[in-house]
Amino acid sequence: MQFIDQAEIEVEAGKGGDGIVAFRREKYVPAGGPSGGNGGRGGSVILVAVENLQTLLDFKYAHRFKAKDGDRGGPSNRTGAAGSDLPIEVPCGTAVYDAETGELLGDLVEPEQTLCVAMGGKGGLGNKHFLSNNNRAPEYALPGLPGERRSLRLELKLLAEVGIIGLPNAGKSTLIAALSAARPKVADYPFTTLVPNLGVVRKPTGDGTVFADIPGLIEGAHQGAGLGHDFLRHIERTRLLLHLVDVTADPIADYQTIQQELQAYGRGLADRPQILALNKVDAVDQETAEAIAQQLETVSQTKVFPISAVTRKGLEELLQQIWSTLDQFTSTQPSAQRGEQTVTG
Structure with a gap:
């Protein structure tokens, strides 16, 4: 389709x-x-x-x-x-x-x-x-x-609780495939994902939460560069952003690029709750991964979750943080980010 x-x-x-x-x-x-x-x-x-x-x-x-x-x-x-x-x-x-x-x-x-x-x-x-x-x-x-x-x-604008964002080849499609029954196209070249992918991830309680894999953003996305301009709107309804950073690339610069794009696009995206995950840690030694995670925490002023979507390393801890954040956010702002309203003709 x-x-x-x-x-x-x-x-x-x-x-x-x-x-x-x-x-x-x-x-x-x-x-x-x-x-x-x-x-x-x-x-x-x-x-x-x-x-x-x-x-x-x-x-x-x-x-x-x-x-x-x-x-x-x-x-x-x-x-x-x-x-x-x-x-x-x-x-x-x-x-x-x-x-x-x-x-x-x-x-x-x-x-x-x-x-x-x-x-x-x-x-x-x-x-x-x-x-x-x-x-x-x-x-x-x-x-x-x-x-x-x-x-x-x-x-x-897709209705998803969690929007997975990051630069091309950060591993977003691999992650949503690991967490859900979604089977997006996965390859080792940029812009593999050309349309948003949705996957339902089950909570321990059995309830389903919709995750959206948003096609790769690049610098200048808010002005039409790459695919970001077409799909940034899909992040608007999400309650929580899961930001993936590739440990094998330039994690600090990549993180800052996405943050700048969210800020430039506006509509409150830069203020949306975010969870930061350092992906592909299986591709580097543990000492390197820990050092990069520490640098990223210093720059972002937030906790970084080292994970590997391929080997599923760190996914349980990441999911626990996602569920905890969603529960807190839901109790304080049950519908603010979803744009829920009553429309009458």
Whole structure:
């Protein structure tokens, strides 16, 4: 399945039905009055978040969506049928923007959460509404109003508790494969991972926690360099960042590069809780690994966890720290980083 996390669509609500001009023409009713009914309202366009979608791929092929128009009114004061609303399914985690103004219209996080993005037009009034003492036989009615039209930009931001970040070849895909049932592509060249990978890691209690392997960031990612500009948005919803640093590269410089990119991107990513892991310690001797870990702790002012995703060395201690941090963070800020909100149409 192709991973698409951005799309632009055109939506148009239904036009309201026209009111009509009609008069009562009944036997034994000598003074029949106006009886033109109102038009029905047009259908609205409503986005619905669903769990069984993980990509915006459907919108690569379908860009225009239009709800049904309302029916015109009928005689005998009958109101026309309303146009049916048009529901459009999107993945949970979809942020909806007005493509012209850039305004955030809604953030669909929870399953079955809805957002009305185009309101149907009101039905026109029939001539019965214009009856007055001065006008006993109005011969005019109002047309229905057009429905709203909008250009929308959809952005999918993955819903993961833990985002795994680091430079290319830091071992992110190997780690998520070691911790979960996910089987991302793993190779010894940069940018092996071209799309985010999700894996569910089980807590000791049996609950599942979603980890996201974010494609490699490089210097200048916030400005469009590498793959980072496309996928930095997926870190926005994570509660915790797991920062992997390759012990066989230049750990200090690599750490500082990622921190600078998070700071430059903004949106609070630099202030997000982080756990720092020094990966591939199986590739160097223990004395070297300990010395580098000590240097990294001095620079980062945080505890460093030496690990090897290949041999699984240090993973249990790392997971314990992750669970402990998530539990603390959840108790103080249960939904702040997930962007949870109630969206109504």
